[in-house]
Amino acid sequence: MDISEAPAVNSRRRGNPVSRILSSIRDGNGFDILLVAAPLVFLVLLAGLPLIYNVLMSFQQVDMFTLGAWIRPFAGFDNYISVISQPEFPLVVRNTIIFVVGSMAGQFVLGFALALFFAQNFPGAATIRGLFLVSWVMPGLVVGAIWSWILAGDFGVLNAILRSLGLIEAAIFWKSDPNFSIWAVTIANIWLGLAFNMLLLSVGLAAIPKELYEAAALDGANAWKRFLTITLPMMRPTIGAVLSLGLIGTLQQFDLFPAITEGGPANSSTVAQYWAWQMSFTLYDFARGATISVMMFVLVLFASILYVRSTRSEVRG
Amino acid sequence: MTRPWTQWVLLAVALAMAAVYLFPLYWMYVTSLKTNSEIFANPPSFWPADPQFAIYPGVWARRSMSTFLWNSTIIAAGVTAVTVILGTGCAYVLARYRNAWVDVGLFCILMLQVLPASVMITPLFVGFNQVGLLGSPRLAVILASAAKAMPFFVVLVRATFMSVPRELEEAALVDGNSRVGAFFTIVLPLARNGILVCAILTFMSAFGEYIYSKSIIQDPRFQPASVGLSGFLGPNSSDWNAIMAYSAIYVTPILAVFVLLQRRIVSGLTSGALK
Numbered sequence: 001m002d003i004s005e006a007p008a009v010n011s012r013r014r015g016n017p018v019s020r021i022l023s024s025i026r027d028g029n030g031f032d033i034l035l036v037a038a039p040l041v042f043l044v045l046l047a048g049l050p051l052i053y054n055v056l057m058s059f060q061q062v063d064m065f066t067l068g069a070w071i072r073p074f075a076g077f078d079n080y081i082s083v084i085s086q087p088e089f090p091l092v093v094r095n096t097i098i099f100v101v102g103s104m105a106g107q108f109v110l111g112f113a114l115a116l117f118f119a120q121n122f123p124g125a126a127t128i129r130g131l132f133l134v135s136w137v138m139p140g141l142v143v144g145a146i147w148s149w150i151l152a153g154d155f156g157v158l159n160a161i162l163r164s165l166g167l168i169e170a171a172i173f174w175k176s177d178p179n180f181s182i183w184a185v186t187i188a189n190i191w192l193g194l195a196f197n198m199l200l201l202s203v204g205l206a207a208i209p210k211e212l213y214e215a216a217a218l219d220g221a222n223a224w225k226r227f228l229t230i231t232l233p234m235m236r237p238t239i240g241a242v243l244s245l246g247l248i249g250t251l252q253q254f255d256l257f258p259a260i261t262e263g264g265p266a267n268s269s270t271v272a273q274y275w276a277w278q279m280s281f282t283l284y285d286f287a288r289g290a291t292i293s294v295m296m297f298v299l300v301l302f303a304s305i306l307y308v309r310s311t312r313s314e315v316r317g
Numbered sequence: 318m319t320r321p322w323t324q325w326v327l328l329a330v331a332l333a334m335a336a337v338y339l340f341p342l343y344w345m346y347v348t349s350l351k352t353n354s355e356i357f358a359n360p361p362s363f364w365p366a367d368p369q370f371a372i373y374p375g376v377w378a379r380r381s382m383s384t385f386l387w388n389s390t391i392i393a394a395g396v397t398a399v400t401v402i403l404g405t406g407c408a409y410v411l412a413r414y415r416n417a418w419v420d421v422g423l424f425c426i427l428m429l430q431v432l433p434a435s436v437m438i439t440p441l442f443v444g445f446n447q448v449g450l451l452g453s454p455r456l457a458v459i460l461a462s463a464a465k466a467m468p469f470f471v472v473l474v475r476a477t478f479m480s481v482p483r484e485l486e487e488a489a490l491v492d493g494n495s496r497v498g499a500f501f502t503i504v505l506p507l508a509r510n511g512i513l514v515c516a517i518l519t520f521m522s523a524f525g526e527y528i529y530s531k532s533i534i535q536d537p538r539f540q541p542a543s544v545g546l547s548g549f550l551g552p553n554s555s556d557w558n559a560i561m562a563y564s565a566i567y568v569t570p571i572l573a574v575f576v577l578l579q580r581r582i583v584s585g586l587t588s589g590a591l592k
Contacts, residue, residue, distance in 0.1 A: 280438070
């Protein structure tokens with residue numbers, strides 16, 4: 001579709017170049033271009049350039065003395081080799097996989113279950129569902145603080161509840177036991193992201209025409225069959241979008257780590273995004289920090305392509 | 318047909334689930350009111366025996382929360398202003414045209430946002446250092462966070478603009494309005510609600526921003542409340558009632574605004590915005 005013809009006619013009046021540009025801004029395509037160009041320049045400066053700079057730094061030797069320079073000694077793949085040969089590298093990869101897969105699975109399964117539940121017709125459904133969303137607007141660091149206290153080993157309330165239910169016998173030291181520390185952060189992240197998953201899935205559920213269910217019920221399909229043959233296929237684009245946004249969101253999660261475990265004990269809960277930050281801001285090794293981020297970018301790029309493909313098949317309104 | 322009693326059962330289940338889900342919030346408020354010895358009681362008490370309301374003014378003064386919260390407000394307001402001013406126009410144009418270029422533009426905007434903040438901060442820090450922006454750290458944080466918030470804002474507000482009937486704008490143009498005039502007098506007022514909801518969400522998330530502030534702002538006088546909280550929070554924290562009181566003071570305003578505007582925010586998000 002094209003814009004209406006009226007402004008194009010107006011802006012075709014004669015005049016010197018400056019007034020022509022001004023009138024185009026006031027009353028022509030110049031207005032659109034200006035509106036798009038300003039934020040685009042802003043984004044290129046503050047998101048595009050840093051991205052390129054990151055890639056550049058990952059191939060350079062960077063130290064505190066060359067921090068202010070643009071041109072630095074070329075290092076080839078040295079930074080990449082050095083990152084991969086770090087003793088904690090396999091551990092960080094393992095933790096990142098646990099954190100991403102665990103968070104996404106928890107958020108998605110629980111979010112989907114809640115979305116299906118709140119799609120039932122009962123009084124107050126919309127209001128109560130809205131209450132769940134408060135977790136979404138909470139600052140990550142505060143969520144981390146609260147969960148850090150709930151998960152505390154000796155005096156944490158979760159251990160007390162589990163013990164009184166008879167599920168565990170001795171206290172689990174969620175934060176200081178290397179076997180559990182990454183799960184401590186994962187549990188907090190599931191809580192944090194659950195509501196957003198539920199919201200997106202609810203929107204998808206609401207878009208499925210009710211007639212489909214009525215027709216299936218007439219044909220004698222039970223609830224489980226209706227779920228498998230109507231809900232799941234109709235929800236495919238939404239599920240794709242939710243999962244890829246979940247991957248991007250989980251890889252962005254940072255605030256919970258300094259609040260709950262600080263990556264410890266002994267890196268047993270360090271994930272890639274926290275590791276990259278530690279490299280740069282506690283070890284001042286900006287080159288390796290940049291290298292880890294470039295590795296993550298490739299992963300996120302993959303998720304984004306999946307996201308765009310899944311939204312593409314949707315009807316755009 | 319659902320019979321009435323099943324509806325009440327569903328409502329009860331829903332309330333029970335909400336109670337379980339919101340338990341961490343309840344625990345924050347309850348813990349903040351407990352005495353030092355009651356915190357470490359075993360088994361824990363679920364209602365404070367002797368509520369210590371004095372902890373709120375105490376933590377407020379001891380942790381200089383007025384400074385921290387003021388900085389958080391400045392940063393959040395700055396991020397919201399930059400995002401709304403730059404993002405609204407962009408969203409409007411991207412909603413006005415439908416072609417391959419718009420798809421490419423949207424994809425680029427989304428791509429610029431997908432990298433984690435903890436990863437973007439390295440080049441941003443080095444870049445800010447080179448142009449001398451580290452001298453005014455709050456401005457640096459505002460610029461960095463606005464770039465992070467913008468893509469989400471543009472995508473949501475674009476959906477709002479798409480729901481504004483085109484015919485209204487075209488009628489205004491035929492009536493002799495300029496493009497600028499039609500935008501400000503017709504389109505913008507019609508999209509006001511959606512923009513407002515997105516602006517509030519931007520403000521809320523910027524109010525809790527941590528990683529950029531932590532990395533860029535070294536001077537405690539300019540740090541926001543999130544960095545202030547991290548100052549006494551770690552794997553070995555023990556003064557939990559103070560931490561929870563601090564958290565409660567920090568999040569209660571956000572929670573209050575959210576609960577008050579909940580219906581509007583949720584309907585603003587769900588009415589096509591998240592397609």
